[in-house]
Amino acid sequence: MSNPDTVKPRVNLMRDRNFARYISGGVLSMLGDQFTLLALPWLVLKMTGDTLQLGLVMALTGVPRAIFILIGGAVVDRYSPKRVLMLTKHINTVLLGVLALLVFTNALTMGMVYFIALALGLSTAFSIPSGTSLLPRVVAQAHLQAANGMMLGLRQMTFFVGPLLAGALIAVFGDVQSGSLSSASGIGCAFMIDALSFAISAWTLHKTVLLPDAPGEVKPQNRNVLHDVVDGLRHCWGDVTLRTCFSYWAAIMLLVAGPIQVAMPALASHLGDSAAGFGGLVGANAAGSLLGMFLSGAMPRVRAARFGLSMLAIDFVIGVLFIPMGLIGAIWQGLVIMLTIGTLSGFMQVRVYTWMQQRVPRAMLGRAMSIFMFIFLGITPISAAFTGWLLRGSSTAHIFEGSGMALVAFVLLALWLSPMRRIAD
Numbered sequence: 001m002s003n004p005d006t007v008k009p010r011v012n013l014m015r016d017r018n019f020a021r022y023i024s025g026g027v028l029s030m031l032g033d034q035f036t037l038l039a040l041p042w043l044v045l046k047m048t049g050d051t052l053q054l055g056l057v058m059a060l061t062g063v064p065r066a067i068f069i070l071i072g073g074a075v076v077d078r079y080s081p082k083r084v085l086m087l088t089k090h091i092n093t094v095l096l097g098v099l100a101l102l103v104f105t106n107a108l109t110m111g112m113v114y115f116i117a118l119a120l121g122l123s124t125a126f127s128i129p130s131g132t133s134l135l136p137r138v139v140a141q142a143h144l145q146a147a148n149g150m151m152l153g154l155r156q157m158t159f160f161v162g163p164l165l166a167g168a169l170i171a172v173f174g175d176v177q178s179g180s181l182s183s184a185s186g187i188g189c190a191f192m193i194d195a196l197s198f199a200i201s202a203w204t205l206h207k208t209v210l211l212p213d214a215p216g217e218v219k220p221q222n223r224n225v226l227h228d229v230v231d232g233l234r235h236c237w238g239d240v241t242l243r244t245c246f247s248y249w250a251a252i253m254l255l256v257a258g259p260i261q262v263a264m265p266a267l268a269s270h271l272g273d274s275a276a277g278f279g280g281l282v283g284a285n286a287a288g289s290l291l292g293m294f295l296s297g298a299m300p301r302v303r304a305a306r307f308g309l310s311m312l313a314i315d316f317v318i319g320v321l322f323i324p325m326g327l328i329g330a331i332w333q334g335l336v337i338m339l340t341i342g343t344l345s346g347f348m349q350v351r352v353y354t355w356m357q358q359r360v361p362r363a364m365l366g367r368a369m370s371i372f373m374f375i376f377l378g379i380t381p382i383s384a385a386f387t388g389w390l391l392r393g394s395s396t397a398h399i400f401e402g403s404g405m406a407l408v409a410f411v412l413l414a415l416w417l418s419p420m421r422r423i424a425d
Helices: 002-012 017-048 051-079 082-105 110-137 141-173 184-208 225-239 241-272 274-298 307-322 331-359 364-391 394-419
Strands: none
Touching: 017 082, 017 141, 017 184, 017 241, 017 274, 051 082, 051 110, 051 225, 051 331, 051 364, 082 110, 082 141, 082 184, 110 225, 110 364, 141 184, 141 241, 141 274, 141 364, 141 394, 225 241, 225 364, 241 331, 241 394, 274 331, 307 331, 307 394, 331 364
């Protein structure tokens, strides 16, 4: 039987038209993002046939996002998160609209792709912290947990549905043929859909009314924005357990992010030269993540002893699954592997966020989470660029095999030589 204390906030939230406007625009924008996340790497790979070029584009998107995200969080605290988010949505609408137009007119060059990728990365550095800090200003405190749960579930659903729709769109309306964009209408449509999603979400955000500031809430207008960033870094470095986890997560991302972002589209291209196949692999990973998050919430007591051991066990299994990924002979085999990896990752992701929220003081939580995101956003483009370079002289089978074996070896070293196994919930 449902607990009335948990059901009532959800019922009231669904009747809140202000929240409905906000979440509908946000979900539409997240769905549109998946079209670009699939179409952009596929476009670069088909235009150039060079995995190093693909890695560089991914790096141009990710590096500025990682570098400026801490500054973005400080700017959001100083100014209105709604104002910052509105500005990024308008910028992204223009950038993606121009990109779509260049594809439709067969006028796109790699130099233009580099510039747009860099601009999108800079915009995202400010949209991420503004988006994460806006929800508490849209719904009442009593409804915040239900609103967060709804947003997280719908966000993960877009990760599953978006790549499948984008892959089908490109397959139906036209892909790049022989390096020419004259037949790439499907890719142009993917960028245009994302541009329209940003425009519509900007309109719904404009219509969203924010709650008044809490009594006594003061914005840090008289302090250097870098001062708060330094305070957050000092706190996380001084916490030995937090520092150990951050170092561990950085190493894990270095080993797995590049193969997923760069080697996976190359693998899909070798298997069937199909954007739909690539979308299926990405969608399977997202579907697994959604399933893992559900299982983690439904079975919170399922764990391999303490928090640290659970994390090591799951990463060990993921490493084992990575090893045969490059040797598969059909897309369906990759779908099974990516679904399993996504399930394990999603299950652990919920525990990681819960552990962070319980360990870090509330006054420092925002900055700690920004540093947490900074690690992932900063390591990912480095791993992508390095993987693209390796693929110039290695096969996808070697990349996945080497990454999986390195991950297994690193987990075993962390088990015996680091405090990871002693970290409790």
